[in-house]
Amino acid sequence: MSEFWKGRRVLITGASGFLGAWLARLLLERGAEVRGFDLATGVCLAAHGLDGRLPIAHGSVLDLAALERALRDQGTEVCFHLAGQSMIEGAAAGAVAALDVNIRGTWTVLEACRRAGPLRGVVCASSNHAYGPQRTAPFAEEASMNQLDVYGASKACADILARCFATSFDMPVVAVRNVNSFGPGDPHTSHIVTGSVLALLRGEAPVIRSDGSPMKAYLHARDTMTAYLLLGEHAGEPGVRGEAFNVTPAAPVRVRDLVRTLIAVAGKAGVEPVVAATDLSQKDFFEHLSGEKLERVLGWTPTLSLEAGLADTYRWYAEHGTAWIGRGRHA
Ligand SMILES: NC(=O)c1ccc[n+]([C@@H]2O[C@H](COP(=O)([O-])OP(=O)(O)OC[C@H]3O[C@@H](n4cnc5c(N)ncnc54)[C@H](O)[C@@H]3O)[C@@H](O)[C@H]2O)c1
Secondary structure (H helix, E strand, O other): OOOOOOOOOEEOOOOOHHHHHHEEEEHHHOEEEEEEEEEEOOOHHHOOOOOOOOOEEEOOOOHHHHHHHHHHHOOOEEEHHHHHOOHHHHHHHHHHHHHHHHHHHHHHHHHHHHHHHHHHEEEOOOOOOOOOOOOOEEEEEOOOOOOOHHHHHHHHHHHHHHHHHHHHHHOEEEEEEEHHHHHHHOOOOOHHHHHHHHHHOOOOOEEEEEOOOEEEEEEEEHHHHHHHHHHHHOOOOOOOOOOOEEEEEOEEEEHHHHHHHHHHHHHOOOOOOOOOOOOOOOOOEOEEEOHHHHHHOOOOOOOOOOOHHHHHHHHHHHHHHHHHHOOOOOO
């Protein structure tokens, strides 16, 4: 394990969210001094036993002064920016708020880092979803960002802003286009893996809202966040600084096969997913990102196969249920 993070002062925006809490946990395991910046407290941190153990500055990423203060107070060396509207449906339902937090929130974080800096690294969450339809696959980082729904467009803008600040202000900023994450401590029960795990634990068949055809990649949150750590460590180096990186397993999977794999690793042979086909907005959706760049530049590959990641997730929910969600507090 790299010694880089030992004693390193790190600020995570969105630390109370699903991936932010995973990141906080992995950083604390590596000896970093971690603080969060979030509107809320607790929910996901509780899943890792970190509620009340991680200092959180409460505020909005739309508040430049509050961000700058949090960065300066801590003497932040590396900032991970994960806060925002992370749900495609949520962004569609509240477009202006989502565009505001994902776009203005990103430039506000970047500007706060510029003012409080120089920092060793700034890592911004972009998204796989920014790619949208492509002519060829797998999608390398040079592919255009074609997704024009509200969430996709907001993340494409955030991605460009991250690279803009790297170029315009010579900052060590990286944009991360990670695929769909799953794993312990995901409070978003509408996510297909979490929702399906919880259905199986209730003794019910998982329900697929689409027709099962969408092809996407899924990665355990631990693997997603080890990629963020690696990018944070090397953000200032040539070949990393100012770049965007995909974070993905080698191959995508159809949603119906994902759920069948989960059913198999959960030992629920005989259960068949219910294909509700009530949401056909992603019918025949095809997404296949290339992980070649991150492997070539920093040697990152996932450590968990899809089966192993799903088995770990199922075991965790079987043990913890959703009671941890109730333990979280909101500011
Ligand atoms: N989860 C995934 O599969 C996935 C995939 C690709 C990209 N991403 C991106 O990664 C990031 C983290 O995703 P997640 O799944 O942890 O999301 P999440 O919804 O679980 O967490 C987001 C956090 O941001 C906080 N937040 C929202 N608005 C804020 C504001 N104005 N000021 C401060 N904090 C605010 C929320 O309180 C929450 O704690 C997001 O930017 C998301 O778009 C996620």
